[in-house]
Amino acid sequence: MKRFIAAVMLLFGMANVFAVETPTDYVLGPGDVIRVSVFQNPDLTTEARVSESGSISFPLLGSVAVGGKTQAGAEGAIAKALRDGGFVLKPQVTLLLTQIRGSQVAVLGQFNRPGRYPLETANLRLSDMMATAGGIAQTGGDTVVVSGVRDGKQFKKEVDVTGMLRKGDASLDIPLQGGDTIFVDRSPxxxxxxxxxxxxxxxxxxxxxxxxxxxxxxxxxxxxxxxxxxxxxxxxxxxxxxxxxxxxxxxxxxxxxxxxxxxx
Incomplete structure (x- = not known):
């Protein structure tokens, strides 16, 4: 059974690859690292980093624009290009996001290590980013303000850190998205x-x-x-x-x- 699973993984070019868990609506951006496989075409298996222009270099096709597309959208674009070019009759393209670099979060105010940090995983939550920034400094307050864009609209939420961490209120530990800003003001x-x-x-x-x-x-x-x-x-x-x-x-x-x- 183990040999069968290994053979299937090799067939799809997935051996020794660990995909990042991402929501289906995650949008690819510059700096993201992806691995693309085409069923029954192992020579086309490619691992590439999305460039600043939003494109990757793919065998036979050259430059392919994937930036601004979801995972499914990028798979469709590559499949269409292979089909339209006559390279593969019925391409079945699989795209795995192996590293997120394009999406960053700005951590500002009274943190021990403020700055800009990449979203290493798409399901990164507020507490994870606070830990990455070294936690709130002694001069910081108990309220964190998270602002960004959700569903095309401006988003802002004040999070009670005491309630989130000391009381274990997991509902306050909101997931972050690229472009979010986290701010902690000085303590009163x-x-x-x-x-x-x-x-x-x-x-x-x-x-x-x-x-x-x-x-x-x-x-x-x-x-x-x-x-x-x-x-x-x-x-x-x-x-x-x-x-x-x-x-x-x-x-x-x-x-x-x-x-x-x-x-x-």
Whole structure:
């Protein structure tokens, strides 16, 4: 049985070839590497890289345009050219995509290794690309914005990384396509000043309370008091509001926590 399978693979020119798993609507682009076989014509078996102009060099035919076509479309184009040229009467063409290079994703913002990365496989997902880029930097936020084109329309989705990874929500781990952009903004911060051990700016964690903010600042000094605690916050119009918070109140981005000095 094993010998039979090996013989079939050799017949189709498929031995020792590992095809990339791709959706049927994947469009070939420059840099993609494909392997083309023609049934009962082993001399026509060709492995080629799609050029910048979208073409490959194929025996008997010379340059054949496959860029911008799906796998089935490229098979049909090669078969038609072989038939029209009188080279093969009824060509049965099989095309395998062995390496994807033409499709790239731009990874921008607060990643450890931002840049442009190729889609090595057509079913690459967001978490895979985040890992390729070294993960989100310490200065990055918890939300990833993925933008691109789907079905000819502009596409944009905000992904909660905490929900995707820590909670295991696989529905957020969306598949990527060539031309997508992944962006992570800086993490929101808050500021704490006055009678605290370590005044300054700190990363604002999700649902962070005033008490947790005080802990981030190392706690109050001996002169500090909770009675004069204030939070300065800008409203949508840019006007600063002074809030007298409780320790359980949740902070917002760019809040300023002020710990005053005790008068006694």
């Amino acid at each position: 911060v808050f500021y704490i000043y006055g009678e605290v051990q370590r005044p300054g700016s700190f990363r604002l964690e999700r649902d962070m309370s005033v008490m947790q903010a005080l802990a981030s600042g190392g706690g109050m000094t001996l002169r500090g008091t909770l009675r004069g605690l204030e939070v300065h916050r800008r409203d949508p119009n840019g006007k600063v509001q002074v809030i007298k918070p409780t320790l359980a109140d949740v902070l917002q981005p760019d809040d300023i926590v002020l710990v005053k000095e005790s008068l006694f």
